[in-house]
């Protein structure tokens with residue numbers, strides 16, 4: 344038995360002993376996705392965090408996701424195996440700056456992407472994810488003026504789709520910004536049958552050559568249902584693990600980043616979570632997510648609003 348197998352056995356034992364569940368994002372490594380009780384995109388993970396019977400939720404993902412789980416299940420213990428698992432996009436939107444941005448753009452409904460810290464959520468009217476951003480905006484009256492934060496690419500995608508009056512915060516994700524249009528087109532030339540599938544956090548030129556644009560779970564659904572046989576995947580490469588599991592006979596090419604030596608199509612924050620850290624975290628029940636009570640209560644409202652709208656729309 345190798346050390347990874349030993350951790351897996353111990354994690355299973357600890358989960359049963361402590362009535363704990365592991366929620367994992369698609370950007371985790373394949374082995375971690377495979378030991379999780381539930382794997383999903385940001386929307387599905389928040390839906391799962393809001394309704395489960397566990398006493399402990401261990402989040403195999405990044406801090407904003409674990410915070411969202413805590414906000415939705417305040418009485419549960421929420422563990423994040425490495426507190427340094429942050430997010431460059433969430434970091435691009437700091438409380439005082441965003442508070443000022445809202446003041447400078449009065450009379451607008453504040454829609455923020457789930458990739459934000461809890462205090463930014465507390466300043467928001469509705470949260471969205473990449474799975475429901477367009478529908479959340481469309482659920483508002485047509486003349487409602489909107490602030491969208493923090494991802495400028497997703498914001499631009501939503502603006503183009505809805506034609507609404509939207510002021511967009513200038514934030515980006517270091518993974519999705521880095522995909523090279525030139526390298527994607529070269530890959531397409533070498534594999535003319537491959538469909539280019541793109542996450543909406545990617546820049547406009549990459550979105551413009553896409554055959555399909557969607558959140559991680561929409562991209563996965565697309566590869567499942569589509570009749571094609573190969574795909575150039577412009578999002579974090581971890582999703583390819585699920586795509587291969589669902590359709591092992593198809594070909595998946597990770598979209599290349601601008602700098603071919605940097606490994607930038609992987610999220611360095613997501614990859615801080617390891618099997619060993621999951622084991623240790625479950626064993627000692629640390630590090631635990633804690634959120635100031637006032638912020639938690641204020642942040643809960645816009646997340647619940649998102650979940651209500653999503654449920655009504657069957658998302």
Ligand code: 13P
Pocket residue numbers: 383384385386458472473474516544558559560
């Ligand atoms: P989704 O999970 O909504 O596809 O978002 C991707 C992402 O960047 C999560 O960090």
Ligand code: SF4
Pocket residue numbers: 370405429430431432433458516517518519579610611612613
């Ligand atoms: Fe944040 Fe980008 Fe990593 Fe997602 S992929 S967690 S948006 S840095």
